Amino acid sequence: MSDFQQQALQLAGQQDTPEWLADVRTTGARQWLKTPWPTRKTEHWKYTPLAPLQRSGFQEWAGHTADWQNQIEFLELDATRLVFVNGHFDAEASSAELPPEIVRFGNANAEQQAVIAEHLGQIVDSEQHLFAALSNAWASEEGVLLHVPANAVLRKPLYIVHVSTPTGTPATANQRVLAVLGTGAQASVLEHFVSTDETQDGFVNSLTEVSLGDNAHLHHYRINLEEEHLLHVGGVHANLARSAQLRGFTIAQGSRLKRIDYQVNHRGEGAHLDLQGIYLPRNNQFVDYHTNVQHCVPHCTTNEVFRGIISDSAHAVFNGRIHIHQDAQKTLAELSNKNLLTSPKAEVDTKPELEIYADDVKCAHGATVSQLNKTALYYLQSRGIGRDEAQVMLSFGFINELLQEVAEPSVRDYLGARLAKLFSVDETLLKHVQLEQ
Incomplete structure (x- = not known):
């Protein structure tokens, strides 16, 4: 057992947790203890450096801080907002009233506790996902349940903001979301991970579980734009029943350690997944996306597209896997990963995988790694555009197609402003690129 695993169990013992969560916590702790700590020889972690977790010595829970509001910009949308600061609920920054869902x-209440007990920790396979087991061991009253009953529509999107602030000593926050949609239910969920501008000293472990009933529809957004010193390990795990649809969008900047897993299981015929992602590491940052889509039954579809811009001396990892089981005939699945290196020191490890055991399927996968097109760069410069601006235009054009397909306008507007700041250009330039696409 590693030092971090021992510290994590000590943290679990410091929590005040409802008794009805005891079984989930006990099972998670047992799984956490018996799972070997990943090394560079562990296939799913071979490119992901966990040394920052080992070195930092996280021995306490992060406390709630008050001086953060002026540094955080929320998305401007009509939604039910829940704000957590270092894992603690902030009532003043959240919506005053919550809908019954x-x-x-x-x-x-007792009925909602029953829903949580039925689904929490049951969607994610904690034997295969070490930090999901840890999230179970750390389950607390600060988790969020979204339960939309059959044939109901969540009137406003659920907007969950996870704010990280420095606490002076290495500290930990656990963030948990459970979304359960009944037959024919519809909802939108936005998870926004953000931090103040100061150098962060914390570790965030986040886990979202999604259960979609027959013909249920969920739009899910995951935005990770924390300061580059924060350590973050997260995951989204979903079960899709017959004709259920999950449309996901995720974007992440890098950090000292950022690992995000997507596990989606097609459990019912006709289920559909549309997953799009963007990662933008720079400086000496690191980001790792691992996706695993299981086609267990016939007539399901998957469309997965990820694009990355890796700058400076940053390192990105993408591992996308689609597994077509023997009974999953008539499957349609496509996986694409494209990467743009804007520096000779930038690095990416990409591994798209198709594992097919059915014979009546239509599947495709591919990956590319390229640099800025010198001819296009020269053309823009010959038209009076500075080299830096030309690089930005070409880089932004590389990901703009995915940004324009984001269904929620407030997300597009927010990301446009943030990317303008990230690329250190006037926002009007990015709008010009959008018009040209």
């Missing part, structure tokens, strides 16, 4: 674990 949304509740914090600590405020759940």
